[in-house]
Amino acid sequence: MSENNKIISVHKSRNILLKILNGRGFITNDYDGFSINEIHSMYTNKQLDLLLHNPTIDKKVYIKYYLEKTIRPTNIYDMIEDLFNIDAILRKKDDFIIIIKDEPNDTLQKLQRSIYEHDNIFITIINIDRLQFNIQEHCLVPKHRILTESETKEFKQKYNITDDRNIPDISRFEPISQVLGIRPGEIFEIERSSKTAITSKYYRICSQ
Incomplete structure (x- = not known):
């Protein structure tokens, strides 16, 4: 270059x-x-x-x-x-x-x-x-947000999660993880919109 x-x-x-x-x-x-x-x-x-x-x-x-x-x-x-x-x-x-x-x-x-x-x-x-x-502006990348400590506690209580291994994971080395600075053990809330304009939320815990 x-x-x-x-x-x-x-x-x-x-x-x-x-x-x-x-x-x-x-x-x-x-x-x-x-x-x-x-x-x-x-x-x-x-x-x-x-x-x-x-x-x-x-x-x-x-x-x-x-x-x-x-x-x-x-x-x-x-x-x-x-x-x-x-x-x-x-x-x-x-x-x-x-x-x-x-x-x-x-x-x-x-x-x-x-x-x-x-x-x-x-x-x-x-x-x-x-x-x-900017990966956040890519049409194929849904909105990611890191849950706060209180939100994480509420999320685990709501879904009765006692073991983090029961939460699907996302690597800290994924491009979106890198730019948003998520640390191992923290949880992403991900919003995905469907063709019918319905927005659904799902969650991923950051792994090493």
Whole structure:
């Protein structure tokens, strides 16, 4: 990919991600409206990182662009050390998104699982190509919403669910799961409309 095409790709991915995160309640004002030339300058100076805050739930998300080289586990551990320990920018309840140039392989997915299981740090690694369109606006993707803790409790009581294994699951690595930041154990409410304009709801629990 030429540098010009790469800048266009970064610009588009950034705008789409900001729109999705804004829909999730994160304040995006400081990062909206940047031109391609401004993004080019930020890319050159390695200033593409974003830090957003959702004041309603007091949650932050940090977005890191890592496009120059193939990302390796040591790179991810270094980022975690900086963001969660040395600089203490993020807490364990916050989200960390890394945008890379390739599709994450099995090694990276296993690493994400391991870090979440052992350190309770939630990392999402996304191929930049998947952010060239907004998956929420695709005609074949129904509306997904993460249930709150109280809604989850009500849902389980309503359907008499005592074992999460009785709930159909969705992987945390599904494209819609990645952009909406659902964590293992949380539940999606999914609205699907039929040809008769009847909307039905169904539920999926996020798995590792």
